[in-house]
Amino acid sequence: MKNQETGDNEGLLVRRIKNGTVIDHIDGGEALNVVKILGITGTTQEALSIATNVQSRNMERKDIVKLTNRELSKEEVNRIALISPRATINIIRNFKVVEKKGVEIPHLIEGIVRCPNPGCISNTNEPIRSRFEVVPKGLHCCYCDWMITKDLTSNII
Amino acid sequence: MKSQHHLNFRVRLFQCQIVCEIGNYGRKEIYSYNEAGGMRTRHIISIKDFDRDGIDRLLDQAEEIDREHGRSDALNGKILATLFFEPSTRTRMSFESAIARLGGSTLSVGSVDACSMAKGETLADTIRVVSGYADAIVIRHPKEGAARLAAEFSTVPVINAGDGAGQHPSQTLLDLYTIRQSMPIEGIDIALVGDLRYGRTAHSLASALSLYRARLHTVSPNGLELPETLAAELRESGMEIIPHDTIDDLISDVDVLYVTRVQRERFPDTASYFNVTSSYRITPEILTNAKKHLIVLHPLPRVDEIDPRVDDLPHARYFEQSRNGVPVRMAMLMEVMR
Numbered sequence: 001m002k003n004q005e006t007g008d009n010e011g012l013l014v015r016r017i018k019n020g021t022v023i024d025h026i027d028g029g030e031a032l033n034v035v036k037i038l039g040i041t042g043t044t045q046e047a048l049s050i051a052t053n054v055q056s057r058n059m060e061r062k063d064i065v066k067l068t069n070r071e072l073s074k075e076e077v078n079r080i081a082l083i084s085p086r087a088t089i090n091i092i093r094n095f096k097v098v099e100k101k102g103v104e105i106p107h108l109i110e111g112i113v114r115c116p117n118p119g120c121i122s123n124t125n126e127p128i129r130s131r132f133e134v135v136p137k138g139l140h141c142c143y144c145d146w147m148i149t150k151d152l153t154s155n156i157i
Numbered sequence: 158m159k160s161q162h163h164l165n166f167r168v169r170l171f172q173c174q175i176v177c178e179i180g181n182y183g184r185k186e187i188y189s190y191n192e193a194g195g196m197r198t199r200h201i202i203s204i205k206d207f208d209r210d211g212i213d214r215l216l217d218q219a220e221e222i223d224r225e226h227g228r229s230d231a232l233n234g235k236i237l238a239t240l241f242f243e244p245s246t247r248t249r250m251s252f253e254s255a256i257a258r259l260g261g262s263t264l265s266v267g268s269v270d271a272c273s274m275a276k277g278e279t280l281a282d283t284i285r286v287v288s289g290y291a292d293a294i295v296i297r298h299p300k301e302g303a304a305r306l307a308a309e310f311s312t313v314p315v316i317n318a319g320d321g322a323g324q325h326p327s328q329t330l331l332d333l334y335t336i337r338q339s340m341p342i343e344g345i346d347i348a349l350v351g352d353l354r355y356g357r358t359a360h361s362l363a364s365a366l367s368l369y370r371a372r373l374h375t376v377s378p379n380g381l382e383l384p385e386t387l388a389a390e391l392r393e394s395g396m397e398i399i400p401h402d403t404i405d406d407l408i409s410d411v412d413v414l415y416v417t418r419v420q421r422e423r424f425p426d427t428a429s430y431f432n433v434t435s436s437y438r439i440t441p442e443i444l445t446n447a448k449k450h451l452i453v454l455h456p457l458p459r460v461d462e463i464d465p466r467v468d469d470l471p472h473a474r475y476f477e478q479s480r481n482g483v484p485v486r487m488a489m490l491m492e493v494m495r
Contacts, residue, residue: 119300120301120302121298121300121301121302121303121320124300125279126279126306127279127281128281128306141302142305143301143305143306144320144321145203145205
């Protein structure tokens with residue numbers, strides 16, 4: 001079977017899914033962070049397939065994540081933009097792509113990233129979720145004004 | 158055509174976005190808001206919530222209060238809750254004085270040990286409860302962002318009286334007010350001296366002065382320089398920042414000397430603390446080369462940073478600055494409680 005992504009005949013690295021979401025064109029090596037930012041862990045129910053460093057026509061290397069029986073919401077999709085802004089989302093129903101869309105960087109992200117400032121009120125037992133405004137320089141903590149300008153993934157909750 | 162001042166100011170509280178357009182008044186709205194039950198509540202959390210018009214308007218109000226000898230019944234019967242989770246003398250007492258002079262009264266928990274937070278209650282719950290007892294809340298808390306959190310859970314206005322190393326907007330407003338009593342703020346040369354890394358008053362003042370095209374001179378011990386993120390932000394706003402090694406290097410160039418306390422706990426031992434503080438001490442001898450109109454400010458309490466002999470010089474304005482806390486805080490209370 002011809003691989004649609006690489007154009008060669010190695011066959012699909014990961015089997016097609018009947019229903020769910022395929023997150024394609026993830027920057028090479030970022031698939032595990034995408035899974036993390038979506039809050040998918042060993043205790044959640046999704047069947048999950050990951051392919052990393054796959055050859056791509058448009059990108060040097062890309063990752064792919066396939067989630068069976070789960071369609072991502074717009075908010076979940078936009079989280080992915082924080083770590084892989086070129087990613088594309090394919091919603092699959094009965095083996096067919098019924099919706100294909102890009103990701104948009106959200107204006108505000110809540111409960112996904114931990115504020116690195118140990119003195120920030122969001123790092124206490126208060127009943128709030130961390131909240132960051134996405135600005136050109138990075139992520140701005142809405143509580144303590146701390147800026148995350150690099151290494152975002154290590155601060156993902 | 159909309160005026161250039163007809164701006165949108167966006168804040169997000171209670172996970173909702175409110176766009177305030179105050180076009181009729183030709184000015185940007187200056188406060189954070191939240192909405193609950195259809196009622197809009199105003200808060201003063203950060204000096205960054207203000208634009209220049211907003212600051213000037215509030216300082217004008219304080220000046221008017223001063224002219225009227227600081228008495229009014231504008232807030233007759235209103236109750237102000239003061240929640241101070243850190244020690245405070247000037248800020249707390251001047252807020253209490255301010256509400257009393259406006260005809261209102263104060264509700265206080267006393268010491269932190271005496272309140273429910275000592276039993277493990279969250280700040281959010283404390284604020285929800287206190288909102289039911291008072292018409293406004295003034296809060297000081299060791300955690301950065303605590304006042305922002307309080308504003309989210311409060312149904313009455315919240316004023317930040319200092320949150321950790323974060324913001325202290327009322328101090329900044331009274332600093333600006335004191336400068337304005339001596340000279341126009343626009344384009345001044347100001348020196349920040351002392352602990353510029355952890356000193357929240359210096360941070361807030363520098364942010365506010367960037368709105369007035371001030372030039373910033375800095376002198377601080379090694380390791381206590383202005384945080385790079387703040388310096389970058391100030392430079393981006395167009396502010397010129399000039400670091401100096403000694404006060405002598407800058408004393409003849411500046412209009413305002415803003416001195417902050419260097420805390421002893423920042424140093425490994427007492428000897429190195431005294432060694433550093435002695436080289437940043439303001440003395441009459443240092444001021445001999447100062448401009449005639451130079452003013453010396455300090456948020457107080459001072460320890461060794463200013464020689465007591467400076468108190469008698471015309472440059473010394475720090476006690477006046479402390480007194481100015483009352484009319485400025487009266488203006489703030491009137492803005493959010495009326």
